[in-house]
Amino acid sequence: MQTVDCETNPCYHALLEAFKAKTGCPVIVNTSFNVRGEPIVCTPTDAFRCFLGTDIDCLAIGNCFLRKAEQYPSLKREYAGSFEPD
Numbered sequence: 683m684q685t686v687d688c689e690t691n692p693c694y695h696a697l698l699e700a701f702k703a704k705t706g707c708p709v710i711v712n713t714s715f716n717v718r719g720e721p722i723v724c725t726p727t728d729a730f731r732c733f734l735g736t737d738i739d740c741l742a743i744g745n746c747f748l749r750k751a752e753q754y755p756s757l758k759r760e761y762a763g764s765f766e767p768d
Contacts, residue, residue, distance in 0.1 A: 735759035
């Protein structure tokens with residue numbers, strides 16, 4: 683488990699506080715970000731590509747917040763059928 687301090691990471695701390703205020707839950711689970719069969723996302727470009735190829739509705743990177751509905755449909759990547767399900 684990791685803790686977040688308002689002095690060392692004020693932006694993420696504020697996000698956690700806002701999430702807690704909205705949901706009543708003071709915890710966010712940080713999981714790996716990738717599609718089965720592909721490497722873990724390491725860069726903003728990786729994150730954007732994965733975002734466009736999954737059912738994720740929104741993507742937050744740094745000060746940027748992207749909504750899937752606002753992205754060019756031609757950029758979407760189809761993963762369905764690319765990898766055998768578990």
